[in-house]
Amino acid sequence: MSLVFPVQLCCVPIASTLEETGQMNNRQARGERGNILVVDDIPDNLDLLCSLLSRKGFSVAVADSGVTALQMIEENVPDLILLDICMPQMDGYEVCQALKNNPFTKDIPVIFISALDEVLDKVKAFRVGGVDYITKPFHMAEVLARVNSHIAIHQLQRQLEEQNELLRQEIRDRLAAETALQVANQELQRLAHMDGLTQVANRRNFDSTLAQEWRRLAREQQYLSLILCDVDFFKRYNDTYGHQVGDDCLRNIASSISTALKRPSDLVARYGGEEFAVILPNTPLQGATHVAREIQAAVRTLGMTHSGSSVSKFVTLSIGISSVIPLAKFSPMSLVAAADRALYRAKLEGRDRICAEEVHYRVKDEIVLDDSDDLELSNE
Numbered sequence: 001m002s003l004v005f006p007v008q009l010c011c012v013p014i015a016s017t018l019e020e021t022g023q024m025n026n027r028q029a030r031g032e033r034g035n036i037l038v039v040d041d042i043p044d045n046l047d048l049l050c051s052l053l054s055r056k057g058f059s060v061a062v063a064d065s066g067v068t069a070l071q072m073i074e075e076n077v078p079d080l081i082l083l084d085i086c087m088p089q090m091d092g093y094e095v096c097q098a099l100k101n102n103p104f105t106k107d108i109p110v111i112f113i114s115a116l117d118e119v120l121d122k123v124k125a126f127r128v129g130g131v132d133y134i135t136k137p138f139h140m141a142e143v144l145a146r147v148n149s150h151i152a153i154h155q156l157q158r159q160l161e162e163q164n165e166l167l168r169q170e171i172r173d174r175l176a177a178e179t180a181l182q183v184a185n186q187e188l189q190r191l192a193h194m195d196g197l198t199q200v201a202n203r204r205n206f207d208s209t210l211a212q213e214w215r216r217l218a219r220e221q222q223y224l225s226l227i228l229c230d231v232d233f234f235k236r237y238n239d240t241y242g243h244q245v246g247d248d249c250l251r252n253i254a255s256s257i258s259t260a261l262k263r264p265s266d267l268v269a270r271y272g273g274e275e276f277a278v279i280l281p282n283t284p285l286q287g288a289t290h291v292a293r294e295i296q297a298a299v300r301t302l303g304m305t306h307s308g309s310s311v312s313k314f315v316t317l318s319i320g321i322s323s324v325i326p327l328a329k330f331s332p333m334s335l336v337a338a339a340d341r342a343l344y345r346a347k348l349e350g351r352d353r354i355c356a357e358e359v360h361y362r363v364k365d366e367i368v369l370d371d372s373d374d375l376e377l378s379n380e
């Protein structure tokens with residue numbers, strides 16, 4: 001039959017695992033020194049140890065068998081256990097092993113108190129997880145010294161673990177904040193490189209991408225092409241339909257150009273008011289001309305009525321194309337200048353058409369446009 005000493009005599013309830021931290025703080029506030037569970041099948045031993053430890057400021061609970069002890073620990077986890085070895089039904093070794101196998105109780109320090117004095121008994125006590133061993137008959141001073149020592153170690157370990165958990169939480173918080181910052185920065189970068197009205201790349205993005213592709217393709221000695229598109233009679237369009245409809249028109253055109261581009265490396269940008277630019281890396285003039293025709297067809301498919309246009313009932317584009325194998329010592333502006341001249345010619349020759357020029361370099365770092373290679377591609 002199990003025997004538990006009356007709580008009011010010398011025992012107080014022991015802190016539960018979940019409330020350990022808070023109760024530990026409360027305990028410290030009350031000046032209590034820790035919760036101890038004493039397990040022994042001899043009532044006199046229980047009485048003696050309980051009285052001694054209680055007088056020294058510990059909260060003590062007692063159990064007269066291993067089974068009772070395990071039941072009590074399920075309810076309240078002590079800071080330390082004084083555990084007898086020789087007990088009927090379940091000996092101290094088995095109790096200790098059961099505690100060490102349970103993640104909720106494995107860290108409770110267990111001090112064995114036993115009449116067994118053989119080295120092998122002591123070795124076994126440590127092997128099953130005990131932190132100390134006191135031989136019966138025990139001296140009260142020794143029990144107190146060892147209990148004080150292990151309570152202090154256990155409490156320091158818990159404080160350390162709490163501080164570690166705080167640090168881990170701080171690291172998690174910082175990582176989360178860092179990730180949020182990265183996401184915000186990416187969004188900021190995206191917005192900084194995007195045209196607010198048309199949601200395609202803005203001029204700054206165009207300039208940096210062109211410079212980057214210029215350098216890359218100069219290294220690889222591959223073609224770089226540029227398309228400049230201008231909406232025909234756009235001022236008249238705005239005057240006729242109003243600026244809001246004009247903005248819609250630009251958005252639709254930007255979307256159509258984006259749809260006409262098939263490769264991830266191609267970039268469409270709003271170059272100016274009603275001008276769009278398309279960077280086509282690794283693309284010679286022939287490929288760029290094909291893309292320009294696709295863009296022209298896509299805008300025509302939109303079927304946006306333009307009563308103010310002198311060239312069509314619908315919104316149309318004038319398109320200039322230039323193409324070159326870049327040389328690092330020249331500026332990419334040579335390519336832009338050639339596309340701009342081609343665009344100017346497309347307008348001059350009646351709009352709603354595609355004109356192209358290839359850039360040619362001359363010695364002494366000068367850039368010339370060879371007029372003999374001009375190419376006009378009318379869509380009529």
Ligand SMILES: [Mg+2]
Pocket residue numbers: 040041042084085086087
């Ligand atoms: Mg015993």
